[in-house]
Amino acid sequence: MPVQITPESIAGVEHLIRPHIRHTPVLRVDMTDFNLVSRPVDLKLECLQHSGSFKARGAFTNLLTRTVPEAGVVAASGGNHGAAVAYAAMRLGVPASIFVPGVTSPAKAERIRSYGARLVIGGDRYADALAASERFAEESGALTIHAFDQPETLLGQGTLGAEIEADLPGITTLLVAVGGGGLIGGIAAWFRGKVKIVAVEPERAPTLHRALAAGEPVDAPAEGIAADSLAPKRVGKLMFPIAAAFVERSVLVTDDDIRTAQLALWDKVRIVAEPGGAAAFAALLSGRYSPGPDERVAVLVCGANTTAVKFD
Structure with a gap:
């Protein structure tokens, strides 16, 4: 019987993986710190999760x-x-x-090796690495764990929605970065319209933006500063109906917006975020998403695997 992506199934998975994952903290900031109009914004720091991103949830679930x-x-x-x-x-x-494309950052490649996995460079882009991994699975019999288009992956990422609701029961709006859509799909499946979910994507990798416009997953460019985390060829088939039903809109940000957000997070609050991890905050900081006066906004900072900050 197919796995259903529901709040009930997400709650069951949350209980199962809880011993293996961190309950990541929330930091409340005032946007005057970032030279914007005074407003409290909650940053959910999933960048502090095991392995440096939210992905540990889906991995353990699988x-x-x-x-x-x-x-x-x-x-x-x-x-x-x-x-x-x-x-x-x-x-x-x-x-x-683990098969990765050539665009993978050295920080991420080194982290993979540090955990004892076999690392293989499988082409220039994610689609190339995926094809190479599928060939290896057929030859070896290894179990394939898809990054976003897998029911168990969506369920695991959905546990972050449950955690955010527990931490921040009063929020009205949640900004979430999108690549293949496993994260926003799982979170949207948990909330099911109870809060406004806003997708944030790079202009040079608008996978969900194009899919929502077309009414189905379609190919999109896979370029830009966040290409190693937010630039698959298209969003997943499993997440798309969830996003179509429960994601309010997709907002696009530039590479410069993302760089500015990375620098601001480090400069003002000492949070290290990789480009994909800073993308959602970039929408707020750049004004590409402008909240209404009554919105209580939370931003998901979802990854920290970068060498952008160097220590002397």
Whole structure:
């Protein structure tokens, strides 16, 4: 029977993976710190999750709810999903092979290796790495863990929605960065319209933006500063009907907007965010999303795997 992406199934998964993941903190900031009109905004710091991003939730859900063969697991990733699968596999004693594209940042590649996984460069873009990983799965018998178009992945990412609701019961609006859509799909499936979910994407990788306009997942460019985390060829088939029903809109930001947000998060509140992790905040900081006077806004800072901050 197909796995259903519902609040009930997400709650069941949350109980299962809770011993293996962190309950990440919330930081309330005043936007006057960022030279904007005074307004409290809550930052959910999922960048502090194991392996440096929210992806650990989906990784543990896959490994704990599916039968893992002797050959272990295989994943294709721009970096964060691979790091999460490698981390979960290490913690659970499972062999892991991770295929990444050439655009993967050195920080993410090194993190994957540090967890003991086999790292393979599989082409220039995510689609190339995915094809290479699928060939390996067929030859080896390893279990494929998809970065976003997998029911268990969506359920795991949906546990972040449950955590946000518990931490911030009064929010009206949540800004979420989008690549393949596993994160926003899981979160939207949890809230089911109880809060306004706003997608944020790079202008050079508008996967959900184009899908919503077309009424179905379609190919989009896969370029820009966040190409290693927010630039698959298209959003997942599983998440799209959820997004179409429960995501209020998609907002596009430029690479410069994202760089500015990264710098501001570090300069003002000492939060390290990779480009994809800073994208949602970039929408607020740039004014590309302008909240109404009665909105109580939360922003998901979803990843921190970057070498942008160097220590002396």
